[in-house]
Amino acid sequence: MTFGEYLRNLRKKKGYSIRQLALYSGISNSYLSQVEQGKRGIPKPEYLQKLAKALEIEYDDLLAAAGYRVKPQIDILQSFNKQISLEEALQELLNSDHVMFNGLPVGELDEETKEDLKTAVLAIMEYKAKHGKSQQQPKKAAAAARKNVMVDGGAILLSAAVS
Structure with a gap:
């Protein structure tokens, strides 16, 4: 046509x-x-x-x-709506160049650091599942999240707390 x-x-x-x-x-x-x-x-x-x-x-x-633009086969919103396992989500996160950790794209980190991040995230998820806090109010939850994650020009920046 x-x-x-x-x-x-x-x-x-x-x-x-x-x-x-x-x-x-x-x-x-x-x-x-x-x-x-x-x-x-x-x-x-x-x-x-x-x-x-x-x-x-x-x-x-x-x-x-x-013919000015190729329409993507999969709408990006559909990809956000799909359910994937925590392992798959972490793997996507750890291979991403859009997520920053200590000033570097996560995808550029060495494998040992990526594995440490994965272990830490899984440990936090497990701890929360066992010792889940009572539900926070939405505004308090958003404020707490902002302390740990900062969006900079479309990239997500995660800060490591070094002790």
């Missing part, structure tokens, strides 16, 4: 005529007609943004259909 055919299908799904889509998008009806008929190439991203708004669809979907 060409982009023009795709656009025509979207327009018809909404029940719009070319003139209505032109009115809602601010793009001339002659231009839209030429795109749908394959007489014009793929519209510029600025036009796609106007079309996405007029057709009430996601801009990223229209960019992907136009």
